[in-house]
Every structure is written in structure tokens, then in C-alpha cells.
Amino acid sequence: MHVIIAGNSESEGQEAVRKIKEETLTGKVEFLYCDLASMKSIRQFVQQFRAKNCPLHVLVNNAGVMLVPERKTEDGFEEHFGLNYLGHFLLTNLLLDMLKQSGTHSHNARIITVSSATHYVGKLHLGDLQSRCSYSSHGAYAQSKLALVLFTYQLQHLLTANGSHVTANVVDPGVVNTELYKHVFWVVKMVKWMTAWLLFKTAEEGAxxxxxxxxxxxxxxxxxxxxxxxxxxxxxxxxxxxxxxRRLWTESCKMVGISDESRRVP
Ligand SMILES: NC(=O)c1ccc[n+]([C@@H]2O[C@H](COP(=O)([O-])OP(=O)(O)OC[C@H]3O[C@@H](n4cnc5c(N)ncnc54)[C@H](O)[C@@H]3O)[C@@H](O)[C@H]2O)c1
Incomplete structure (x- = not known):
């Protein structure tokens, strides 16, 4: 595999590259900057990626933030919805033709999207996806993770209808001891600190x-x-x-400014 780590932190990305190179003795790993909270950055990343002329066999939509205070991405979207969901929605759609070209009958290209058990308590407010009427960080995180599940199922429906050799699945990693919890209330942080070794998965297990x-x-x-x-x-x-x-897909296309292919599929 030639692995491209996309992320919004150059230093963390390069550190991951260094570790993988050290452990696997392969040079086929690199970092490319991509801020999923910025539609412009996502488009620039895709341009850079296309210029490499590599096939794309596996896309992992993993990035996420949780329980951040109410704030907006540079495009004016509520951050959980804009980054966790719309960022991956746009990225996947812009890379879809490359995935379709790379998949074959016996080796489908794969899209893996990381959601969360939190989606079970999520509510999708189609009339207020940006949580403008009332904001709760828990509600906004859960909604973004629910949207990722709905997105994956609709994406698979469209891929099947087009006869593409690409599959889309969604993953729940479980409860994992990572930086995701940095915005939780300090009492929860304390409890996590004391119990993580027993109750949480390690990052490796979570992956x-x-x-x-x-x-x-x-x-x-x-x-x-x-x-x-x-x-x-x-x-x-x-x-x-x-x-x-279908309705979420159509609304998402409008929000990120791409054409809605689902209209052509029965
Ligand atoms: N940790 C858990 O218990 C848990 C549970 C369920 C689901 N998840 C999901 O797993 C995924 C990975 O989270 P994690 O637990 O490793 O947390 P983490 O905070 O350690 O990792 C999140 C990653 O997202 C990246 N990221 C954040 N903002 C970004 C941006 N604007 N552009 C590009 N990349 C950005 C960060 O650089 C980081 O690498 C997330 O989607 C999260 O919702 C985690």
C-alpha cells in the first residue's frame, strides 16, 4: 500500500509518517495537508492528490471532533456538522471517480467512514442542520455521526445502482482512549483518567x-x-x-455545492 495521511496538523502528520516508516521500513507513506473544516482546503487536497496519478483503493473517513463549543467552520457551518459530516461528504464525492476507476470486479475499492455508537441517540434536524435554533454540543456531535451512517447507506445505494466496483461501510470503533475527549467536562476527564486502562480500548484496538x-x-x-x-x-x-x-444527500449536495447525482437514480 502507498498510504497518504491527510490531516490539518503538519507536525502530527509528519510524526505519524516517521513512525510508520521506522516500523515498516517502507517509504510509501506521506502526509498531505487537508483541513476538513474548509471546503477550499478539501478541494486543494483533492487537486494535489489527483496530480499524483495514483489509484485510490481505500478511503478512510476518520477525522472528527467531539463536544467542541458552539462555533463555525470557515464556510459558516456548525463545526461538528461541517467537519465530521460535510467535510467527509465533499471529500468522498470529489474522490468518487478515482475510486470507481481503481475498483475492479474482484477487488472493489472501499470507502470506510468512522461513525460512533453516539449515533443511536442522535436526531437529524433536517430543517436546522446547523443547530441554529438550539445548540447542544452532545446533540450536534450525535447528529453528525448519525448523518455519516445515513450518508454511507445512500452512497452504497448509488454505487450499486451505477454498477460501480466500490463499496461503502460505516464503522463504530467503540470507546477508545484518544484525544477526542479533550473537550469533555473536567469531572469526566478525571473519571476517564482513572478508568481508561480498564474500560477504554487503546488507539490500536480502536483502529x-x-x-x-x-x-x-x-x-x-x-x-x-x-x-x-x-x-x-x-x-x-x-x-x-x-x-x-435521500433528503439528507440532496441537502448536503446543495450545502457543499456539488451536483446531485441521486436525482438520476430511481
Ligand atoms: N475515541 C472514541 O471513543 C471514539 C468513539 C466513537 C467514535 N470515534 C470516532 O473516531 C474517529 C477518530 O477519533 P479519535 O478517537 O482517534 O480522536 P482524536 O482526537 O485522537 O483524532 C481525531 C483526528 O481527527 C483529526 N482532525 C481533527 N480536525 C480536523 C480537521 N479540521 N481536518 C482534518 N483532520 C482533523 C485530528 O488531527 C485527529 O487525527 C472520530 O471520527 C471519532 O468521532 C471515536
Whole structure:
């Protein structure tokens, strides 16, 4: 694999590159800047990536923020919705033609999107996706993770309808001891600090289902699944609402300024 780590922190990205090179003795890993909270940056990243003329066999939509205070991305979107959901929505759509060109009948290209068990308590406010009427950081995070599940199912529907050799699955990594919790209330931080060794997965363990979805032969040709602990699991009932999937897709296309291909698919 030639791995491209996309992220908004040059120093963290380069450190990850250095470690992977050291551990695997491969030079085929590099960092490219991409700020998922900026539509302009996502478009620039895709341009840079295209210029490399590499195939794209696996796209992992992993970045996320949780419980950030109410604030907006540079495009004016509520941050959880704009970064966690719309950023990945745009990135995936801009890379879709390359994924389609890279997948084959026996080796489908794969899109893996990282959601969360929090989506089970999420509510999608189609009339107020930016949480303008009332903001709660928990509600906004849960909504963004619910939107990612709906997005994956609609994406798989469109890929199947077009006969593309690309699959899309969504992953719940479990509760993992990472930097994601940096915005939680200090009492929760204390409890986490005391119990993480027992109750939380390590980052390596948390990555395992994503890696399973990305490379396991068992998942070859399988799409539209919600995966937890390397197994197919049911997501929230509302995520199977096809009308809601379609409406969110159409609304998202308008928000990021791309054409809505779903209109051509029955
Ligand atoms: N940690 C958990 O318990 C847990 C549980 C469920 C789901 N998740 C999900 O797992 C994914 C990874 O989170 P994590 O736990 O490793 O947290 P983390 O904070 O350690 O990692 C988040 C990553 O997102 C990147 N990121 C943040 N803002 C970005 C931006 N604007 N542009 C590009 N990249 C950006 C960060 O650089 C970082 O590498 C997230 O989508 C998160 O919602 C985590």
C-alpha cells in the first residue's frame, strides 16, 4: 500500500509518517495537508492528490471532533456538522471517480467512514442542520455521526445502482482512549483518567474494525454495513429510512455545492 495521511496538523502528520516508516521500513507513506473544516482546503487536497496519478483503493473517513463549543467552520457551518459530516461528504464525492476507476470486479475499492455508537441517540434536524435554533454540543456531535451512517447507506445505494466496483461501510470503533475527549467536562476527564486502562480500548484496538473494513477479504464486495468489533451490527432504526437518506444527500449536495447525482437514480 502507498498510504497518504491527510490531516490539518503538519507536525502530527509528519510524526505519524516517521513512525510508520521506522516500523515498516517502507517509504510509501506521506502526509498531505487537508483541513476538513474548509471546503477550499478539501478541494486543494483533492487537486494535489489527483496530480499524483495514483489509484485510490481505500478511503478512510476518520477525522472528527467531539463536544467542541458552539462555533463555525470557515464556510459558516456548525463545526461538528461541517467537519465530521460535510467535510467527509465533499471529500468522498470529489474522490468518487478515482475510486470507481481503481475498483475492479474482484477487488472493489472501499470507502470506510468512522461513525460512533453516539449515533443511536442522535436526531437529524433536517430543517436546522446547523443547530441554529438550539445548540447542544452532545446533540450536534450525535447528529453528525448519525448523518455519516445515513450518508454511507445512500452512497452504497448509488454505487450499486451505477454498477460501480466500490463499496461503502460505516464503522463504530467503540470507546477508545484518544484525544477526542479533550473537550469533555473536567469531572469526566478525571473519571476517564482513572478508568481508561480498564474500560477504554487503546488507539490500536480502536483502529482494528476500520482496518478490518479496509483490507479484510471477508469484506470483499460487501457494502452498506455498520460494523462494530469486526462484525455486522444493526444501526439505529432511523438510519434505514431511505427517504431520509435521500433528503439528507440532496441537502448536503446543495450545502457543499456539488451536483446531485441521486436525482438520476430511481
Ligand atoms: N475515541 C472514541 O471513543 C471514539 C468513539 C466513537 C467514535 N470515534 C470516532 O473516531 C474517529 C477518530 O477519533 P479519535 O478517537 O482517534 O480522536 P482524536 O482526537 O485522537 O483524532 C481525531 C483526528 O481527527 C483529526 N482532525 C481533527 N480536525 C480536523 C480537521 N479540521 N481536518 C482534518 N483532520 C482533523 C485530528 O488531527 C485527529 O487525527 C472520530 O471520527 C471519532 O468521532 C471515536
Amino acid at each position: 482494528s474494525t476500520t482496518i478490518y473494513a479496509a483490507v479484510s477479504p471477508e469484506v470483499e464486495g460487501v457494502g452498506g454495513c455498520y460494523l462494530y468489533n469486526e462484525e455486522r451490527t444493526k444501526s439505529a432504526e432511523v438510519t434505514y429510512d431511505e427517504e431520509l437518506q
